[in-house]
Amino acid sequence: MPIARSDAVIWIWQQPCYTVETVTPARRNLYSMSDLWGGLTQAFWLLATMDADLVEISLRSLRVTLTALLVASVVALPFAAFLVVRRFRLRRMTIAVLNALMGLPPVVVGLVVYVFLSRSGPFGVFGLLFTPTAMIIAQVIIIVPLIASIAHQSLRELWGDYHDLLISLNTTQFQRIQALLWDGRRALLTAALAGFGRAIGEVGAIMIVGGNIDHATRVLTTAIALETGKGDFALALALGFVLIALAVAVNLMIHRLSHTESEGRW
């Protein structure tokens, strides 16, 4: 059956070590099902016993990404509002560049940050390479364009509504930005959460600048990459489930904290 064979080929391709001749479609299902099941049970046990390593890397993931998110939001949100209220010559171009930067390949960002932070690089003296700070820097660079672009989209709409009123009331540039950021906070939250999602799941850049060092820069995504490489799919999957749970939990919590779901509030 040609279809089954090509399935098997795909499966083999996904495996780190090649055991070409022994694989049959039936065994394939058995394997992946047991991996999934094993992953789930292992995730459950890791969580139930509050495995020390798991807690450590989960907290580091959270700390790195939330810090990056905070820094990125502080930069990106006011910048987005500024782009909306201020007309200047290169404005269109800035927006186009920002949109293009959304598609920045993380690996390349990691590489560039690596070069800048490495011993011989311009910021080498700070000794930041292979520290969580380096990972934060890389994540900030990756998500600032994303947050700024999404924020800009929604703030532009809001500015369309507010334009006449704010001009008529003689507001200063700063007051306009203030009003947009405050009244648009619901949409801005969505922009920030998109940034969070991108950052917490990112692996390429932080692997390069963080180095995935145990007890220093290992986070959930880099640990998953490592365990997959070692062939421990169950553990990798377990970490994956924890990562997903974490991302969902943070999303729900932030929404909850900001009351965005209650009707009629902004």
Place this chain on the structure above:
Amino acid sequence: MQMFPLVAKQAVVRRQGKVLAGPIDLTLQGQGVTIVIGPNGAGKTSLLKMLHGIVRLNGGSLSWACPTVEARKHQGFVFQAPVMMRRSVIENIAYPLRLIGVAKAEARLRAQDWAGQVGLGHALKQQATMLSGGERQKLALARALIRDPQVLFLDEPCASLDGRATREIEEILTRAAANGTRLIMSTHNMGQAQRLADEVIFVLHGKIHEFLPAEVFFASPATQQGRAFLRGDIVE
């Protein structure tokens, strides 16, 4: 402060090659209520925005008796489609005061008072975006009056109000005018125009077609178009 006369000389507003208003030659003195009338699309809104100074002139000039920056601080504008900020009613009304540095408690107190005057006292905590069309206009009026402007532009402020609310708003406007606020207002309600107007600007095709004292205009408009408009006929 002496703001008037307001003088427009050959003032033009053009957008996308189309003349929205102008050329306008006009001198407005500091007393009375000026009512702007004219058919849909004639340029009433454009004229009011031009006089208020929130649209860029493409030609001509506009000058107050004082520096324009100063003049802008003492003007209010109620838009035809009121802008509801995504805040509560009381925060919307207090906003102009907060902008000029009035403390929050004080601003809210005065906002509450104005909300009561326009008949929104029951809805202080409500989100402004949830208000009905008429309530929005009341909010916009309160928000424009809270800074106690010397000049108030109103673009069809009673367009979606019922009869009773219209009368209440007219009372507020009359009181404001008696206290020295200069009103410049557009309307499609000829009854209202006759009740409030001291002078009438009849706008047609972006230009000031007639500018007359109210009793003169309503008794006998100077042009055939003015007569047709008052009769409710089609104006060419």
